[in-house]
Amino acid sequence: MSFLFGQRPQPSSAEKIAAAEAEVEMVSDMFNRLSDSCHRKCVPADYREGELNKGESVCLDRCASKFFDVNIKVSEKMQSQAAAGGGAGGMGAMGGI
Amino acid sequence: MSFLFGQRPQPSSAEKIAAAEAEVEMVSDMFNRLSDSCHRKCVPADYREGELNKGESVCLDRCASKFFDVNIKVSEKMQSQAAAGGGAGGMGAMGGI
Amino acid sequence: MSFLFGQRPQPSSAEKIAAAEAEVEMVSDMFNRLSDSCHRKCVPADYREGELNKGESVCLDRCASKFFDVNIKVSEKMQSQAAAGGGAGGMGAMGGI
Amino acid sequence: MQEQRELQSRLEKKQMKDFMGVYSRLVQRCFDDCVNDFTSKSLLPKEEGCIMRCVDKYFKGTERLQTRFQELNAQMVQQGNALPGR
Amino acid sequence: MQEQRELQSRLEKKQMKDFMGVYSRLVQRCFDDCVNDFTSKSLLPKEEGCIMRCVDKYFKGTERLQTRFQELNAQMVQQGNALPGR
Amino acid sequence: MQEQRELQSRLEKKQMKDFMGVYSRLVQRCFDDCVNDFTSKSLLPKEEGCIMRCVDKYFKGTERLQTRFQELNAQMVQQGNALPGR
Numbered sequence: 001m002s003f004l005f006g007q008r009p010q011p012s013s014a015e016k017i018a019a020a021e022a023e024v025e026m027v028s029d030m031f032n033r034l035s036d037s038c039h040r041k042c043v044p045a046d047y048r049e050g051e052l053n054k055g056e057s058v059c060l061d062r063c064a065s066k067f068f069d070v071n072i073k074v075s076e077k078m079q080s081q082a083a084a085g086g087g088a089g090g091m092g093a094m095g096g097i
Numbered sequence: 098m099s100f101l102f103g104q105r106p107q108p109s110s111a112e113k114i115a116a117a118e119a120e121v122e123m124v125s126d127m128f129n130r131l132s133d134s135c136h137r138k139c140v141p142a143d144y145r146e147g148e149l150n151k152g153e154s155v156c157l158d159r160c161a162s163k164f165f166d167v168n169i170k171v172s173e174k175m176q177s178q179a180a181a182g183g184g185a186g187g188m189g190a191m192g193g194i
Numbered sequence: 195m196s197f198l199f200g201q202r203p204q205p206s207s208a209e210k211i212a213a214a215e216a217e218v219e220m221v222s223d224m225f226n227r228l229s230d231s232c233h234r235k236c237v238p239a240d241y242r243e244g245e246l247n248k249g250e251s252v253c254l255d256r257c258a259s260k261f262f263d264v265n266i267k268v269s270e271k272m273q274s275q276a277a278a279g280g281g282a283g284g285m286g287a288m289g290g291i
Numbered sequence: 292m293q294e295q296r297e298l299q300s301r302l303e304k305k306q307m308k309d310f311m312g313v314y315s316r317l318v319q320r321c322f323d324d325c326v327n328d329f330t331s332k333s334l335l336p337k338e339e340g341c342i343m344r345c346v347d348k349y350f351k352g353t354e355r356l357q358t359r360f361q362e363l364n365a366q367m368v369q370q371g372n373a374l375p376g377r
Numbered sequence: 378m379q380e381q382r383e384l385q386s387r388l389e390k391k392q393m394k395d396f397m398g399v400y401s402r403l404v405q406r407c408f409d410d411c412v413n414d415f416t417s418k419s420l421l422p423k424e425e426g427c428i429m430r431c432v433d434k435y436f437k438g439t440e441r442l443q444t445r446f447q448e449l450n451a452q453m454v455q456q457g458n459a460l461p462g463r
Numbered sequence: 464m465q466e467q468r469e470l471q472s473r474l475e476k477k478q479m480k481d482f483m484g485v486y487s488r489l490v491q492r493c494f495d496d497c498v499n500d501f502t503s504k505s506l507l508p509k510e511e512g513c514i515m516r517c518v519d520k521y522f523k524g525t526e527r528l529q530t531r532f533q534e535l536n537a538q539m540v541q542q543g544n545a546l547p548g549r
Contacts, residue, residue, distance in 0.1 A: 050519030064531035147433030244347030258359035
């Protein structure tokens with residue numbers, strides 16, 4: 001997911017740690033979502049055997065690959081929108097603080 | 098969501114920060130839930146076009162408004178129950194620590 | 195959930211706090227999941243009355259008990275696999291850091 | 292000593308966060324189950340009634356599950372069967 | 378003063394985290410709704426089209442909901458009806 | 464140097480938390496898929512069998528997805544196509 005963090009200069013060392021942490025968290029959040037979606041889409045919930053069969057294994061591989069592609073597409077889209085100026089929200093200041 | 102945090106006195110400055118943070122987190126958690134529910138209820142999953150159409154837009158507006166109302170109703174109910182003494186749980190000491 | 199944390203020696207005091215925190219977090223995460231699953235399985239979503247009826251109450255009791263059993267079974271299984279050497283993954287170093 | 296205070300303070304934050312979590316999951320659950328008409332922007336009376344019963348039921352269910360959970364947890368710690376205690 | 382800076386810095390982290398959260402929920406939602414064919418390992422053109430429209434729609438929806446949310450929040454704070462302000 | 468140690472320690476906590484997350488999601492998933500009979504308070508033999516197979520399958524699936532994920536991530540970093548590396 002490093003492509004999401006490539007643009008900004010990152011000066012101080014506390015900030016470097018924070019950025020690295022944010023990246024790790026992002027990557028693992030993304031993996032968890034991929035894992036949830038792909039298990040749901042590829043592994044039927046009846047559990048007849050403990051092994052992954054051939055069909056399930058291939059499905060998981062392709063599912064991971066497609067999830068990754070979606071991630072890249074979305075990221076590219078957001079970067080081009082951001083470059084085109086504004087758009088795409090940003091979670092601005094929410095709520096009443 | 099400030100109404101949830103209005104009752105208690107908040108002395109020290111570290112506590113003020115913690116309370117402000119808790120509130121921000123609460124507000125953004127609530128927004129995320131509202132967003133998930135309203136997208137699910139108002140935007141069909143076939144994505145025929147990238148624009149929100151009129152019906153979807155109106156539905157999202159009303160959905161946000163109703164979600165907010167529910168939030169207020171629930172909060173009022175809990176305050177009146179708390180005032181009536183106890184009830185409604187509180188997540189007491191859970192687990193074996 | 196203390197059984198999950200029993201094996202390792204835990205030296206420094208900062209680490210003790212971290213481990214205690216991790217345990218508390220695990221326990222409360224587990225309770226939240228139990229609560230979500232059991233409400234979904236035992237309480238119909240039409241809310242004809244505000245009370246839990248007899249059937250719902252008994253269902254919740256049994257559901258909690260079974261969820262706990264599953265937790266123990268899974269934990270035992272993982273411990274025996276870990277003892278048998280490796281297996282069961284561990285979330286190794288993910289992503290591109 | 293100081294360690295204990297530190298732990299105590301974090302546990303309090305955790306409890307607060309837990310309560311918030313229960314609260315916001317409850318709001319979402321009752322909203323999802325009770326509100327499905329978006330021809331008006333205010334809650335209908337029947338939606339409001341449903342919300343109130345949902346909240347009542349959810350809290351009673353949560354309390355019940357908490358009690359069970361604690362009993363089961365205590366039981367498990369006591370037995371310590373096959374499961375190494377701390 | 379320092380308190381404010383501390384709060385500021387934490388709020389920035391929070392905002393970053395919020396944005397990440399919106400981003401990854403969006404990826405999952407669009408993936409779940411648009412991709413259901415696992416006979417190939419690359420996205421089909423119709424899946425890619427679906428993803429692009431989904432992203433557009435999701436962001437527009439999110440912006441709209443944010444605006445409403447802020448209005449409703451401001452309104453509620455102003456009225457303060459029955460609900461004690463801070 | 465100290466920065467590295469700090470980062471290291473936080474990464475370890477993160478890994479622990481990740482593992483816990485996988486564990487508890489697994490418990491919930493297998494419970495939801497395998498347990499639907501609440502006429503008894505102990506697991507039925509067929510539920511227990513289902514749980515064991517579910518755990519096996521889930522772990523194998525997770526390992527497989529992790530391997531794929533790392534390959535795809537490495538590939539993407541290497542290509543750096545259109546996507547600025549760090």
